[in-house]
Amino acid sequence: MTYASVDExxxxxxxxxxxxxxxxxxxxxxxxxxxxxxRPEWQRESDGEIPGSVVVERNHLEWRLHPESGASLPFAQAGQEWIVVCTEGYTSSLAASALTSLGLPASDIAGGIHAWRDAGLPVVAGPTAVEHVVAAPTSP
Structure with missing residues (x-):
C-alpha cells in the first residue's frame, strides 16, 4: 500500500x-x-525512562521481539504482550503496527513518555543500556 503522506x-x-x-x-x-x-539513548537520557521497561532501539525492534527471528531476546516469548513507548506517541504507533503485522500482541502509549510522566507515573534517570530492563528507583 502507498500512502500520500506521513499523516496518512x-x-x-x-x-x-x-x-x-x-x-x-x-x-x-x-x-x-x-x-x-x-527511543535512542540521547532521548532516554533527556526525558528519563519507565522502570521495568525493556530498552530496544527502533532499528532492532522486530528482530529482538519476534520469538522466531533467531535474534530475539530471552523474554520475547510467544504471546508476550508488548506496549511500545517513544517520546510523544508517534513513532511508537508505527512500531506497534509493525509488531502486530508480525502477529505480536502490541499497543502503544498515547502521548509517549511525556504523557506517562504527566500522569504522575514513575520515571527514572537514564540511559539504560540497550536490551536491558530499566531498574526500579532506588530508595534513599
Missing amino acids: LLEASRASIERLEPHEASERVASGALIVDI
Missing part, C-alpha cells in the same frame, strides 16, 4: 493497534505486559 501512514497504523492511556498501560504491566522503550 500514521492514521492507518493507529487504526491497526490499540492505543493505551498511561494508567491503562500501567495496569497492563501489572498483568504481565512489558513496555518496550524504542
